[in-house]
Amino acid sequence: MSDKTPGAAPAEHQKGILGLIERTGNRLPDPVFIFFYLIIAMAIVSIVADFANMAVEHPTRVDDAGNPVIVDAISVFSPDSIRHLLVEMPEIFTGFHPLGYVLVVMLGAGVAERAGLFGTAMRAAVRDVPKFLLTPAVALVAMMGNLAADAAYVVLIPLAAVIFAAAGRHPIAGITAAFAGVSGGFSANLLPGQLDALLFGITEAVVQPLDPGWVMNIAGNWYFIAAMTILFTPVIWYVTDRIIEPRLGKWTGGAVLGSTNPDDDASAELTAGQKKGLAHAGIAVLVIALVWILLTVDVLALVTGGSASLYGGNAPLFSADTSLSATQRLVPFFSSLVAGFMLLFIFAGIAYGRAAGTIRNHRDIVDMMAGAMKDMGYYLVLAFFAAYFVELFNQSQLGLIFAVNGANGIENSGLPLPIVLGLIVLFAAVLNLFVGSASAKWALLAPVLVPMLMLLGVSPEMATAAYRVGDSGTNIITPLMVYFPLILVFAQRWVPSFGLGSLTASMLPYSIWLLITGIAMTVLWVFLNLPLGPGATVQYVLPGAG
Template sequence: MSDQTGNTPAPEKQTGFLGLVERAGNRLPDPAFIFFYLIIAMAVISTIAYFAGLEVEHPTRLDDSGNPVIVSAISALHPDVIRHLLVEMPEIFTGFHPLGYVLVVMLGAGVAERAGLFGTAMRAAVRDVPRLFLTPAVALAAMMGNLAADAAYVVLIPLAAVIFAAAGRHPVAGITAAFAGVSGGFSANLLPGQLDALLFGITEEAVVALDPAWTMNIAGNWYFIAAMTFLFLPVIWFVTDRIIEPRLGPWQGGTVAGSDDPDNDPDAEMTPGQKKGLAHAGIAVLIVALIWLFMTIDVVALVTGGSASLYGGNAPLFSSDTSLGTTQRLVPFFTSLVAGFMLLFIFAGVAYGRAAGTIKSHRDIVDMMAGAMKDMGYYLVLAFFAAYFVELFNESQLGLISAVNGANAIEASGLPLPIVLGLIVLFAALLNLFVGSASAKWALMAPVLVPMLMLLGVSPEMATAAYRVGDSGTNIITPLMVYFPLILVFARRWVPEFGIGSLTASMIPYSIWLIVTGILMTVAWVYLGLPLGPGAEVAYELPAATQ
């Protein structure tokens, strides 16, 4: 893309601390190679730990005499470890929990995105909004747009600029508000999505060391991320209208930039097919939701008082084990939500595409699914190296040893758990300045962080939630974020002299306010012990020690 003069100016060099971050980050290798180098480092560290005799008592396992099992560091050069890593290479890769979850959800999301449902829905959400509520409408659509993955960046952000300009407001303010919502509010949403599947898959890998029976629940942060949405919305609204837009000054340039693109024209009416498609997609979403409801609740048995049953027994997604509590009996429902969201996206995307004319045959659906898988190529490469790093970390026992020692150190410090979680948010935010990938950072942190917090009585869901808060807030101020240059190009279409320093300075107030708000929310959530999602609590109790 180019600016209004037809030329794309070269990005200006950033100075000061942000310049240091930019230069240091640019020297970092690709995240896939970061994991490769970490594997080599882990081989060296585990060997040193083995000869140093590092060991701890396992918190939940007893030997035949009833004493705690001693967990000792194992060298990556041990013959059994080498044999395992080489012989079971395919199983290590395909058994990496996040891999299956993400690919399944993306099969559905690819259909919805390529059929045009996500783009049209985002346009419909922000057009015809009164000027007073334009900022919160854009911010909310941006946060919800994360369900559409990359589409929110390439569709909503330039569209927000045109809508702001059409309303007589500065288009760059529209860009910053949308960018803050999409990227700064990366984890905030009213619905779980592919990010939940990705992160909880990594969490599940980390939990196994202490609680092999724990199962991933894609809705485990649902209440938390919904609360983030409602808290971040006024923050983005305030920063945009009271801090950023006054600094930008009044806009006098009209609505020229981007108006030649019909997808970026707020005055362009939706076609009858698009309107019909949105209506059909809404019906499809309702049908899928009802199907899941009926598979969780035996409505016939409920109405007849048990004299008749639709299934001849328990509903498929509700455990038949009456000795369990209601929450535990709903575990099949929670774990089925990955499949549920895939089917929801597929049916909604197909319903929209058939009505809008973007899907003409079943071959189009297959092509869209294949396109989504092509887009996941880089993730597959990253997942291969991440899977091997996590496996080697687990085999070395260093994750459990570090978690036990870390938990002991935190207990000895006397820090309250809410403060500990707040510090974890801050650490994740700082790390995010240098490693942009959410999954890469969590794969690095989870093997130590999750078991350590479990030992302190904090659930895996709460550990994941704290990480998500820190991962979001600093996305918008690091030039290492993959979409940062694209956002700069969008801004230069309206203000040609707008540089990387201008964009960074505009996003810093959002980042500060979002991080502060996120930390306060996390601390309050832990202090109050609020549920994080259906069946997901802040507190956690280790399973009883067994032989």
């Protein structure tokens, strides 16, 4: 952002903690190079650890004599490590767990977004809401809009300003409420989506060395993120209506800024084609959901009450092994949800696009998919270095060594597990001020946090959930967040003097209250041992432990 932006002081002239954070953060390199430097640092640490004979007892493995297996630190410059890292470089990259999950989901999301489904659906959801319910409606749709990734920022936030102004309310309040929902509630949603696939893919990569039988479940945080959505909605409602809007004062600028306002089109009525497209997309969603039910439920046995099956003994997405629990037999269903969301987005996007006129033929669909993959170019570069960082941790065995020592330290400290999880939320929130990417931070933290918590009896799903709470809360107060300057531009269309400090001051109450709510929810969730999603629990027993 230029120093000439109206109302915004140059970073060098910012005072106090905000100026310090901005100046420090601006000096940080790109996340890709952060991983590159960490790889170099980890290589050096592995040499030192190997030379110092660092070692721990493996928490689950024993030798033939029944003694615990000793895990020694290994230098990544050992002949075996060098051979592995160079010979298997393509496999390390392509085998990075989040990569396939994210690319598959984005193939579908790219069609839905570029066809216009996401943008139109968000507009339709908030246009005709009663004035007194406008704030919670915007907050809820903004959190749900995370399924649409970037579209929620570029469509819903400026649209919220127009809708607030049209209702006689301050448009900046609409922007802050939408920004708080989209970014402050980044992990909150009523449905799992591409973020779940991304984070759980990283989680799976660090879990499997300890528990090879653990399989990623994209719905592993479903109940947790749905509860976040339910709790965060009234919090954003309260902060907007009781704290932010009174500070802004009464809006007297009218509902429309003038013909130069690029948001005017967003406030227009939906066309007949768009309405028809939404209806067709809804039918497509129901059809895909029905197909997944038929693939999971033994329909004939359900109807007849007998043992016969429509699929020769079991539905394809329901394991035939009767010795397993019902949850374990649903593992194929959980594993299929990535493909399910891809198909849902593709067919809903096509149904909308054909009716609305944004998709004319099959070439448009291919172009939309290709466009989505082009947008993933930066992520592919980041994933390459993140994959090597994770692999380096695994090769050096430092991740397990740090996790065992960390678990022992926490156990000796006597801190209750709910408090430990709350502190992890705070740590992730502070780190988020400097490193904006959710996947980059989790790739840094997961190799230590997840195994450490597993050793303490906390599931990988709960570790991931705690991280997500911290990752969301401070998104909206750091200028290092990539969309922060864009939100400032949206605000300055309505109030030209609205500067960087104004935006940060407006978003700070949201950040504080969302963090307080998220930490309280995390602590209570662990204390009550509530399920995190289908088949996902807080407690965890490491196979072979004890």
